[in-house]
Amino acid sequence: MKIRDLEYFIELVKDKNFSVVADRFHVSQPTITMAINRLEEEYGATFFIRDHVHHQIKVTKIGQQYAQHVKTILRELAIARQEIEHAKLNKIRFGLPPIIGNYYFPPLSPQLLREGLIDKLEVTEAGSKNLLQMLLRGELDMALLGSASSLQQPELLVKEFACYPFHIIVSRHHRLAQKKEVQFSDLKGQSFILPDADFIHQQAFRQICRLAHIRPKVIYRTNDIHIIKNMVAENLGISFLTELAITPNDRLADLALADLRQPSFHLSLATRDNEILSPAKEKLWKTVLNYGAKVKEHD
Incomplete structure (x- = not known):
């Protein structure tokens, strides 16, 4: 079995056209045909049904199943190549x-x-x-x-x-600033300033909103935690951050969540x-x- 044959096979499963696959690899169409024939002969199975009249091919069920394994093989080989090349750099x-x-x-x-x-x-x-x-x-x-x-x-x-709780941060001038903890449901109607979708915070925030049965008002998202803290310090809104990201040097009030069920x-x-x-x-x-x-x- 040749690795190139497997690469031809996967592309043919995707495109269902011998000519297209041949052009992509800059080889002749018979090269692709012979590669597929080798695979089918090796396994004694039919991976493609050729409709020569309509110039179409259909992937059989066993061909679809084989494709799942071939994708894994090719992915692992690609990873192996990356690892070997990178190991030479000692990084x-x-x-x-x-x-x-x-x-x-x-x-x-x-x-x-x-x-x-x-x-x-x-x-x-x-x-x-x-x-x-x-x-x-x-x-x-x-x-x-x-x-x-x-x-x-x-x-x-x-x-x-490690595992850290999520907290609510507010401006020192916010009406909640004197509290030590708060129920998330009590924050209904508050304006939130949050980390964007690249952060785990979004998943955790959705979870606690669902548990508290509230639809939050999110006015701004950013991937810069310092911007979030500065906006909260200016009392433009409140935020939901992991305790890991909150320090004593922040000009903010830090409230623990009193909810019995909450993400971490x-x-x-x-x-x-x-x-x-x-x-x-x-x-x-x-x-x-x-x-x-x-x-x-x-x-």
Whole structure:
């Protein structure tokens, strides 16, 4: 079996046209035909039904099933090529979401420096949802990820090491500023300033709105947490942020949520479950998790 035959097969399943596939790979049409014949002969199965009269082809049920496996094979081979090429550079492709990068990662950095890991990191900053997909595609070796519930992903090895509640922040001049906690349902009619769709906050916010049976008034979204805090400080609205992103230096009032049922901000370290960690990656994995355990003990 040739890898190129599998690539021809997948494109033919998609386009259902021998000529189109041949043109895409810059080969002759008989080349594609022979490749498909080789696959069908190897398995003793018919993957395509040819209608020579109408110049059409149809993918059989067994052909559709085989295509699912071939997609997985080609995806894993592409990931393997990326891993091999990147291993030559002795770098670790590391995903870091904005909030985790701004508020959790800096205190961890001195330890990474002492372990000789900082200069090995090739950091990609993006929202947790995007980083998760990059990890699954093999574009990252490891990532810190935020989630609104414990992260369950069959293709990944995931270790959750911290969990933070979500809080409400308001201006010190807001009528709620003197409160220590608030029921989310009491915020009906308030104007919210929120992180945009790249953040896990949106999923958590939808969840708590649904639990509290309110339709929120969202006046502004941005991926810049500092802008959110500044707008809230100016009493232009209130916000819903993980406790991780709230510091004593913020010119804000911080209210805990009194709701019995509420989402949390889960912090996890993840890598693909079939990745054999290099010594540097193993050291990074242990360093991040050990730091998380110490922070949890301190809390």
